[in-house]
Amino acid sequence: MPRIQIDGKPVEVPDGLNLIEAARLLNIEIPHYCYHSGLSVVGSCRMCQIELEFNGRKSIALGCNTLAADGMQITTTSDEIRSIRRAVLEFYLQHHPLDCPICDDAGECDLQNYYMEHGLHDSRVDLAEKKHKHKVIDVGPTVVLDSERCILCTRCVRFCREIVGKDQLGVYGHGSDAELMNVPGTKLDNDYAGNVVDLCPVGALTDKDFRFKRRVWYLKRTPSVCTGCSRGCNISIDWETSRSYKDSGRRIQRLKPRYNKMVNEWWICDRGRYSYHAVDAPNRLLMPISNAEEREHGVSINAILARAAAKIEAIIDQNGSASIAVLGSAHSSNEDLFMLKRLFADHLKVQNIDVNLPGEANGSEDQILMKADLAPNRRGAQAIGAVPWGGEGQNGEAILEGAREGEFEILIIVDHDLTQYLGEKALHKLRKHTGYILYLSSHSNGMSEIADDVLPLAMWAERAATYTNFQGRIQRTSQAFDPLGLATPEWKYWYELAAMLGCKCDYETPQEVFNAIGEHTESFKGLRWDDLGDQGLMLTDAPEPAYRKIQCPNPLPAY
Amino acid sequence: MIDVKPVNRSKLTIIQNSYYPELLKGLGVTMRHFFGNLARHTGRAIGLKTKDPMVTILYPEKTRHIAPRWRGRHRLMTRPDGSPRCVACMMCETACPDDCIKITAGESPDGRIEKYPVAFEIDLLRCCFCGLCVEACPEDAIRMDSGYVALGGVTRSEFYLDRDFLLHNSEMTTHAQFPGELDGMVVKRVDLSKQSGGH
Ligand code: SF4
Ligand code: SF4
Ligand code: SF4
Ligand code: SF4
Numbered sequence: 001m002p003r004i005q006i007d008g009k010p011v012e013v014p015d016g017l018n019l020i021e022a023a024r025l026l027n028i029e030i031p032h033y034c035y036h037s038g039l040s041v042v043g044s045c046r047m048c049q050i051e052l053e054f055n056g057r058k059s060i061a062l063g064c065n066t067l068a069a070d071g072m073q074i075t076t077t078s079d080e081i082r083s084i085r086r087a088v089l090e091f092y093l094q095h096h097p098l099d100c101p102i103c104d105d106a107g108e109c110d111l112q113n114y115y116m117e118h119g120l121h122d123s124r125v126d127l128a129e130k131k132h133k134h135k136v137i138d139v140g141p142t143v144v145l146d147s148e149r150c151i152l153c154t155r156c157v158r159f160c161r162e163i164v165g166k167d168q169l170g171v172y173g174h175g176s177d178a179e180l181m182n183v184p185g186t187k188l189d190n191d192y193a194g195n196v197v198d199l200c201p202v203g204a205l206t207d208k209d210f211r212f213k214r215r216v217w218y219l220k221r222t223p224s225v226c227t228g229c230s231r232g233c234n235i236s237i238d239w240e241t242s243r244s245y246k247d248s249g250r251r252i253q254r255l256k257p258r259y260n261k262m263v264n265e266w267w268i269c270d271r272g273r274y275s276y277h278a279v280d281a282p283n284r285l286l287m288p289i290s291n292a293e294e295r296e297h298g299v300s301i302n303a304i305l306a307r308a309a310a311k312i313e314a315i316i317d318q319n320g321s322a323s324i325a326v327l328g329s330a331h332s333s334n335e336d337l338f339m340l341k342r343l344f345a346d347h348l349k350v351q352n353i354d355v356n357l358p359g360e361a362n363g364s365e366d367q368i369l370m371k372a373d374l375a376p377n378r379r380g381a382q383a384i385g386a387v388p389w390g391g392e393g394q395n396g397e398a399i400l401e402g403a404r405e406g407e408f409e410i411l412i413i414v415d416h417d418l419t420q421y422l423g424e425k426a427l428h429k430l431r432k433h434t435g436y437i438l439y440l441s442s443h444s445n446g447m448s449e450i451a452d453d454v455l456p457l458a459m460w461a462e463r464a465a466t467y468t469n470f471q472g473r474i475q476r477t478s479q480a481f482d483p484l485g486l487a488t489p490e491w492k493y494w495y496e497l498a499a500m501l502g503c504k505c506d507y508e509t510p511q512e513v514f515n516a517i518g519e520h521t522e523s524f525k526g527l528r529w530d531d532l533g534d535q536g537l538m539l540t541d542a543p544e545p546a547y548r549k550i551q552c553p554n555p556l557p558a559y
Numbered sequence: 560m561i562d563v564k565p566v567n568r569s570k571l572t573i574i575q576n577s578y579y580p581e582l583l584k585g586l587g588v589t590m591r592h593f594f595g596n597l598a599r600h601t602g603r604a605i606g607l608k609t610k611d612p613m614v615t616i617l618y619p620e621k622t623r624h625i626a627p628r629w630r631g632r633h634r635l636m637t638r639p640d641g642s643p644r645c646v647a648c649m650m651c652e653t654a655c656p657d658d659c660i661k662i663t664a665g666e667s668p669d670g671r672i673e674k675y676p677v678a679f680e681i682d683l684l685r686c687c688f689c690g691l692c693v694e695a696c697p698e699d700a701i702r703m704d705s706g707y708v709a710l711g712g713v714t715r716s717e718f719y720l721d722r723d724f725l726l727h728n729s730e731m732t733t734h735a736q737f738p739g740e741l742d743g744m745v746v747k748r749v750d751l752s753k754q755s756g757g758h
Contacts, residue, residue: 101648101697102674136666136673212664212674215649245661
């Protein structure tokens with residue numbers, strides 16, 4: 001563990017750390033462009049130069065490719081360093097278009113920020129002499145390149161080669177003619193293409209999905225977790241609700257990856273990145289629907305819950321709990337599933353509870369981040385015990401089978417659109433034989449048409465919750481904005497229903513529900529909401545996985 | 560902690576409370592101006608050098624002098640080819656303290672310009688005519704020197720100015736009217752409802 005001094009402050013840093021990272025430990029930022037913690041070091045941008053005193057010799061060194069060694073003394077801001085930075089910036093801005101007002105990156109651009117911090121020089125280049133390069137280049141299905149703004153840091157090139165293992169971007173030409181381009185014959189079409197936009201320190205690479213939609217200073221940021229698949233990558237939701245006249249009122253503007261060493265490091269996949277469109281989709285359910293009677297007039301949530309409670313009570317009195325089946329969802333949060341289990345398994349003794357259906361939609365899987373299981377919380381459902389129990393409980397497949405044969409008087413379904421699983425005939429039969437179907441969903445679909453009562457669910461950005469990823473890591477999401485319409489988090493419905501059915505539980509907030517999970521569930525023993533932090537915690541019975549660098553198995557070398 | 564500053568309101572004296580003395584005082588001011596002005600006008604008429612008398616401007620046929628930097632109704636500037644000069648950077652939208660500018664940006668059909676306003680709307684009813692939008696614009700694309708300062712309408716929608724109205728607006732007045740030409744200029748009564756396509 002080398003001991004070094006940065007700006008006079010002593011610090012002990014782990015072995016093999018470079019000076020940029022070492023300074024970060026002291027919250028000192030050494031400006032840089034080409035260096036990125038997740039990529040190899042090329043040392044080409046020359047921005048990170050610092051004064052280094054080592055073994056009695058003074059020199060100017062690069063922060064990115066100098067490893068901390070015992071006894072180093074580093075100065076990050078001296079007059080000389082300042083003048084070096086100003087000179088480097090002057091080169092970068094020599095032919096830069098400086099079209100910040102129309103540049104989507106303005107506000108989060110390192111060139112802008114460093115110029116304001118370290119440059120503040122007047123240009124010595126006449127406007128007419130500025131070199132012009134290509135603008136608005138379509139480098140891939142999701143990304144646009146403005147090569148005039150590119151500062152040739154090659155972060156994007158290295159990302160494609162080292163993390164995704166594909167050679168799709170490259171720098172061509174020499175000197176001031178050098179330009180970033182697609183590798184001939186390729187497009188930037190890998191599953192992680194969106195990350196190059198986050199990586200790019202300037203506004204050269206912009207996301208078609210976000211381009212021109214909002215200025216970045218309008219956005220508010222809420223930490224969350226991607227619910228696109230069972231990995232649960234950490235993300236930030238960038239949202240804005242005060243300009244609802246734009247883009248038909250969509251509230252989430254973009255998702256950005258959030259660092260989590262053990263889950264996704266700095267990256268997310270494009271499937272997750274663009275998954276937020278579902279949150280403001282036109283087919284969101286905003287109101288409870290009752291297909292049985294009041295379709296025309298509307299119905300209140302309480303009326304539906306009261307009816308459901310009455311029916312459940314009556315059926316249990318008549319036929320016992322075996323004629324009730326509950327099909328939860330692995331898309332629900334831990335809190336939802338806990339309340340579901342509490343109410344149906346513990347209180348009503350319903351044994352036919354499951355979240356899994358054979359043939360649920362799967363996505364593609366790779367060895368970087370993406371998992372085939374698109375449900376974010378299957379592990380959590382297992383751990384909480386939203387499973388068939390008591391020996392006679394039927395699993396999802398059997399419930400589906402039984403429902404078709406009219407085995408159940410009451411079917412309670414969350415999220416699963418059975419019309420995707422059953423043919424028209426089978427559906428007709430199911431509908432005829434089942435006395436009452438209560439369906440909870442965030443979107444309207446075939447199932448919401450045929451269920452008796454439908455309750456609208458709030459989605460992940462609209463609520464605080466926890467999810468357990470495939471490794472067993474429990475992670476928190478936060479509420480960014482209020483749910484659309486009357487949509488409500490699932491656990492609240494179970495909570496209300498439980499109160500009507502005489503099951504006492506005193507939870508007002510998801511935090512309290514989670515703490516209750518920690519009290520009542522074996523694999524969550526002792527966990528509390530506040531302890532989860534922004535990086536999550538493992539289930540008590542899941543081993544902490546070994547660190548693995550997030551990258552493809554066969555990366556290409558930097559160059 | 561927010562400091563609270565107590566304001567002492569003095570009680571009305573008996574004389575003030577009895578109303579009539581104050582009424583007469585006020586009438587006195589009016590009369591002083593009336594007779595003073597009468598004297599100045601009469602003096603002028605018979606060739607004496609008196610102070611400038613007050614005149615009544617025959618509004619709305621005539622208006623007062625309007626300074627060139629007077630902030631009137633907005634207009635959007637055009638390029639020589641008639642396309643909007645605005646690049647939809649939303650600086651004005653950001654600067655506006657009243658949130659009355661609504662811009663939707665789009666990819667410009669002109670390859671050399673990246674962005675242009677697909678929609679640009681100003682809600683004059685919210686506008687406080689502060690001029691910050693004009694200050695903020697890096698392209699000199701929005702100005703408030705259209706010369707229209709007397710704005711009236713009977714429906715709210717007449718005050719929602721859309722992009723095409725704002726662009727058209729700039730053709731109706733030119734820079735040549737400044738400076739000083741608005742002095743005594745006949746106020747144009749613009750029928751907003753016809754142009755903004757409101758209703
Ligand atoms: S990349 Fe940065 S400096 Fe360049 S135009 Fe965009 S915001 Fe301005
Ligand atoms: S496009 Fe951005 S990330 Fe790629 S080389 Fe240019 S500046 Fe760097
Ligand atoms: S004048 Fe002021 S209030 Fe009116 S649009 Fe411009 S910035 Fe907004
Ligand atoms: S500041 Fe000027 S260029 Fe930018 S959006 Fe407003 S009018 Fe257009």
